[in-house]
Amino acid sequence: MQDTASGIMKRIEELAAERGVPVRAILVGSAARDTWLSGSHDLDIFLGMPTDCELGLALQIARDIATERTEKYAEHPYVHAIIEGFEVDLVPCYLVEDAGHLKSAVDRTPFHTRYVSERVHGLEDDVLLLKQFMKGVQVYGSELKTGGFSGYLTELLVLSYGSFEGVLSAASGWRPGISLDPMGHGSIGHDEPLVVIDPVDPRRNVAAALSLERMMLFSSAARSFLARPDIGFFFAQQEEALSDQELEQIIASRASMPILIDFAAPDVVEDVLYPQLRKAEASIRALLEKRGFSVLRSDVFAYRDRAVMLFEMQVWRLSRISLRIGPQVWQSEHVTRFLEAHPHPLSGPYIKGERVVVEEAREHDCAQDLLAAQIEKLALGRHLSGAIRRVHNIYAGPEILAVRDMEYRIFLSEYYLARHRIG
Amino acid sequence: MQDTASGIMKRIEELAAERGVPVRAILVGSAARDTWLSGSHDLDIFLGMPTDCELGLALQIARDIATERTEKYAEHPYVHAIIEGFEVDLVPCYLVEDAGHLKSAVDRTPFHTRYVSERVHGLEDDVLLLKQFMKGVQVYGSELKTGGFSGYLTELLVLSYGSFEGVLSAASGWRPGISLDPMGHGSIGHDEPLVVIDPVDPRRNVAAALSLERMMLFSSAARSFLARPDIGFFFAQQEEALSDQELEQIIASRASMPILIDFAAPDVVEDVLYPQLRKAEASIRALLEKRGFSVLRSDVFAYRDRAVMLFEMQVWRLSRISLRIGPQVWQSEHVTRFLEAHPHPLSGPYIKGERVVVEEAREHDCAQDLLAAQIEKLALGRHLSGAIRRVHNIYAGPEILAVRDMEYRIFLSEYYLARHRIG
Numbered sequence: 001m002q003d004t005a006s007g008i009m010k011r012i013e014e015l016a017a018e019r020g021v022p023v024r025a026i027l028v029g030s031a032a033r034d035t036w037l038s039g040s041h042d043l044d045i046f047l048g049m050p051t052d053c054e055l056g057l058a059l060q061i062a063r064d065i066a067t068e069r070t071e072k073y074a075e076h077p078y079v080h081a082i083i084e085g086f087e088v089d090l091v092p093c094y095l096v097e098d099a100g101h102l103k104s105a106v107d108r109t110p111f112h113t114r115y116v117s118e119r120v121h122g123l124e125d126d127v128l129l130l131k132q133f134m135k136g137v138q139v140y141g142s143e144l145k146t147g148g149f150s151g152y153l154t155e156l157l158v159l160s161y162g163s164f165e166g167v168l169s170a171a172s173g174w175r176p177g178i179s180l181d182p183m184g185h186g187s188i189g190h191d192e193p194l195v196v197i198d199p200v201d202p203r204r205n206v207a208a209a210l211s212l213e214r215m216m217l218f219s220s221a222a223r224s225f226l227a228r229p230d231i232g233f234f235f236a237q238q239e240e241a242l243s244d245q246e247l248e249q250i251i252a253s254r255a256s257m258p259i260l261i262d263f264a265a266p267d268v269v270e271d272v273l274y275p276q277l278r279k280a281e282a283s284i285r286a287l288l289e290k291r292g293f294s295v296l297r298s299d300v301f302a303y304r305d306r307a308v309m310l311f312e313m314q315v316w317r318l319s320r321i322s323l324r325i326g327p328q329v330w331q332s333e334h335v336t337r338f339l340e341a342h343p344h345p346l347s348g349p350y351i352k353g354e355r356v357v358v359e360e361a362r363e364h365d366c367a368q369d370l371l372a373a374q375i376e377k378l379a380l381g382r383h384l385s386g387a388i389r390r391v392h393n394i395y396a397g398p399e400i401l402a403v404r405d406m407e408y409r410i411f412l413s414e415y416y417l418a419r420h421r422i423g
Numbered sequence: 424m425q426d427t428a429s430g431i432m433k434r435i436e437e438l439a440a441e442r443g444v445p446v447r448a449i450l451v452g453s454a455a456r457d458t459w460l461s462g463s464h465d466l467d468i469f470l471g472m473p474t475d476c477e478l479g480l481a482l483q484i485a486r487d488i489a490t491e492r493t494e495k496y497a498e499h500p501y502v503h504a505i506i507e508g509f510e511v512d513l514v515p516c517y518l519v520e521d522a523g524h525l526k527s528a529v530d531r532t533p534f535h536t537r538y539v540s541e542r543v544h545g546l547e548d549d550v551l552l553l554k555q556f557m558k559g560v561q562v563y564g565s566e567l568k569t570g571g572f573s574g575y576l577t578e579l580l581v582l583s584y585g586s587f588e589g590v591l592s593a594a595s596g597w598r599p600g601i602s603l604d605p606m607g608h609g610s611i612g613h614d615e616p617l618v619v620i621d622p623v624d625p626r627r628n629v630a631a632a633l634s635l636e637r638m639m640l641f642s643s644a645a646r647s648f649l650a651r652p653d654i655g656f657f658f659a660q661q662e663e664a665l666s667d668q669e670l671e672q673i674i675a676s677r678a679s680m681p682i683l684i685d686f687a688a689p690d691v692v693e694d695v696l697y698p699q700l701r702k703a704e705a706s707i708r709a710l711l712e713k714r715g716f717s718v719l720r721s722d723v724f725a726y727r728d729r730a731v732m733l734f735e736m737q738v739w740r741l742s743r744i745s746l747r748i749g750p751q752v753w754q755s756e757h758v759t760r761f762l763e764a765h766p767h768p769l770s771g772p773y774i775k776g777e778r779v780v781v782e783e784a785r786e787h788d789c790a791q792d793l794l795a796a797q798i799e800k801l802a803l804g805r806h807l808s809g810a811i812r813r814v815h816n817i818y819a820g821p822e823i824l825a826v827r828d829m830e831y832r833i834f835l836s837e838y839y840l841a842r843h844r845i846g
Contacts, residue, residue, distance in 0.1 A: 173753065174753065175751075175753050175777070176777055212776055212777060213774050213775065213776070216752040216753075216774045216776075216777055217774050219752055219753065220752050220758075220774065220779075223755060250769075253743070253769070253784075254742060254743060254744035254769065255742055255743035255744065255788060256742030256743070256744050257742065292717070292737070292738070294715070294738075296742060296744060296745070296746060296782075297746075297782075312742075312744075313742065314715065314741050314742040314744070314745065315715070315717075315738050315741060315742075317740065318717075318737050318738060319677060319678055319679030319680065319719060319735075319736065319737040319738075320676070320677060320678035320679070321677035321678065321679050321719060321735075321737070322719070322737065323719060323720075328598075329639040329642060329643050329845075330596065330597065330598050330639075330642065332646060335643075335845070339845070346673075346676070346677065347839060347840060347841040347842075348841050348842065348843075349842070349843060349845045350841045350842065350843040350845075351636050351639045351640050351643065351843050351845065352636065353635055353636070353639075354598070354599055354616075354635060354639055356643075356845055359719075359720075359841070361676075365678060416770060417770060418770040418771050418773045418782070419770075419771065419772070419773065420771070420772060420773040420774050422752075422758070422762065422772045422773075422774065422779055
């Protein structure tokens with residue numbers, strides 16, 4: 001891999017020289033600091049340019065050195081290529097003076113690489129062990145889908161606590177509110193459950209994307225592992241998809257009401273899609289709860305080019321009759337307006353406590369009907385609202401098995417088992 | 424009526440003289456102060472004795488002057504008699520020095536009579552109008568079943584505000600927290616919505632039994648009457664019992680789940696029974712809500728020798744699956760015990776927020792089952808718990824029409840219409 005990296009970097013600088021473009025090739029990421037763990041993603045090579053140049057020139061060089069490639073987009077476009085069997089990201093960036101004055105988020109990466117490279121020597125195995133442990137207990141990966149630990153965060157933890165075991169031992173005592181600041185230069189407050197101030201940027205929390213669940217899950221796994229070390233912790237148990245019959249049985253025995261909203265996912269990357277799905281999930285939960293229904297648990301998932309939101313209801317049917325709590329008795333003008341607005345209640349008006357109350361039929365007495373009627377009216381964010389308005393399906397009960405996709409089936413199976421490695 | 428009263432009092436004092444018992448007959452209540460409103464109850468005659476005598480001697484005299492009589496019991500026994508067509512209560516009491524040093528609650532009554540008699544002259548019609556108005560809007564009567572205004576309270580309001588209209592005009596602006604103290608001698612705090620310090624006892628709130636609902640209902644009716652005076656306010660509209668078919672239709676159109684607990688009422692007076700029924704109602708509501716069910720409205724009622732508690736459910740069925748929220752992740756001993764206590768969850772254990780969670784089947788997923796299983800275990804007070812444990816019926820849905828009693832049917836009809844005179 002190192003040979004491939006050197007070859008690519010050489011080729012970038014040759015092309016740059018040919019074209020008179022001041023590009024410097026920089027190997028960043030875990031491959032640069034010998035903490036690379038075999039997995040999906042291999043090499044990160046940045047194409048650094050002075051801040052007064054056009055990044056487009058570097059992008060063109062990236063395109064020209066790879067034949068098998070796709071173009072992707074984070075803050076700026078970059079090239080994802082397969083070279084000599086390795087997955088390589090070729091990312092144009094600016095070479096800024098210091099990490100406090102970035103032109104774009106990727107410009108920070110070379111600083112991270114330099115900071116870790118200068119300090120990690122002798123601790124590479126600890127980093128690799130920790131990454132593999134985190135993979136095994138399913139807390140590794142800072143993509144917004146996972147909300148886990150990034151590679152850089154893992155490295156900083158090893159540097160801070162001195163070893164793999166040091167990290168585990170510290171983490172076993174974690175509660176929300178842990179704060180680390182290796183350079184002692186943190187300059188603003190953060191309210192995330194774990195705060196690790198970036199050594200190259202005093203304003204940034206490296207653990208900002210880590211969810212409370214993943215932090216607590218890691219803490220719990222660390223404690224269990226230290227109490228009874230077991231090789232099993234390093235290897236995630238992938239749930240297999242349950243059969244239709246098994247899922248039907250589970251749905252029947254839970255006697256809840258799962259409601260699935262299935263639609264064509266908007267054409268955005270997962271790091272954009274998942275936060276939007278989570279926000280939409282929260283909005284829909286809020287709507288359901290506000291109307292008196294109750295959600296046991298919910299989750300979201302994207303598969304192929306589609307997305308689903310799953311709401312498992314513990315209360316999905318209400319009486320048709322409902323209370324309308326009106327104003328306080330002594331607010332006579334409000335009372336008059338309230339009574340005018342409800343001229344033919346099924347019961348009332350009557351006084352309850354200090355308020356006027358009437359009882360009327362509610363618009364939707366079952367959760368599916370409410371969702372069917374309201375889903376297109378909810379503000380679910382630019383991308384999702386459009387996608388849902390175009391076409392969506394609502395499935396309830398065993399109908400949720402109508403979606404025939406293996407990834408979705410694994411998602412469903414994991415949803416129903418919901419088993420974390422605890423204790 | 425005055426002749427009858429005089430006759431009875433003369434007879435009491437004759438008997439007392441014959442027996443050498445130092446009893447003084449005292450006419451108290453509304454008949455004594457010309458504010459008597461024709462209704463069920465007519466004359467209150469107290470048999471006052473020095474504090475060092477036996478009340479039993481007075482009770483014997485009361486027995487001996489009435490042939491058609493029953494014996495009743497409040498704090499002490501007393502005689503309820505029919506004499507010359509009038510209903511008469513003959514109540515032994517102590518003649519205490521002042522109302523601050525009572526031996527029993529009834530000893531206060533002669534002081535009330537004296538206080539009002541000395542001041543009410545010229546305002547008798549205002550008192551009568553106010554009492555009739557309160558009857559018409561269903562807030563008159565201080566029995567604990569009603570929680571309305573007592574006759575003495577009504578008189579004090581007229582004395583305080585100077586007239587029937589004065590009371591209505593003041594009441595139209597009432598909010599909880601109104602306080603009156605005619606003698607300016609109130610000595611302790613009260614937290615009832617209306618506080619009227621007893622002119623003869625600085626520690627007592629005459630309006631202590633008045634419920635917030637009745638107070639607000641009176642306030643609202645007063646405002647409406649002053650805006651559009653109408654003779655209709657003085658006459659309560661008695662709801663008639665709806666037919667089976669009408670009730671079935673109402674039950675179906677509300678699509679709620681009424682649950683009725685019906686049992687033999689313990690043999691106590693309504694003023695003892697109703698507070699116990701209300702407490703039991705609150706305990707059962709709390710149980711239902713704690714387990715995730717939701718009560719739209721509830722009520723209690725006693726008819727003949729039986730009592731019922733009615734709970735109209737807006738959520739009466741839950742998913743079988745339920746969340747068990749465990750300890751925080753870092754409380755490792757609690758976590759261990761929690762996991763041991765839930766060895767085979769249907770889902771989990773997993774981490775949600777900072778807590779360990781499992782999902783298990785709940786014991787009762789429908790409200791009727793929960794009540795059937797728990798009702799005998801609830802602490803519902805001495806009298807009720809025993810009565811319910813002996814025998815009870817639980818009816819749900821249209822089954823609640825199984826109770827064939829006209830008073831109960833009127834209760835049900837009033838429950839479903841629930842119409843107060845507002846606006």
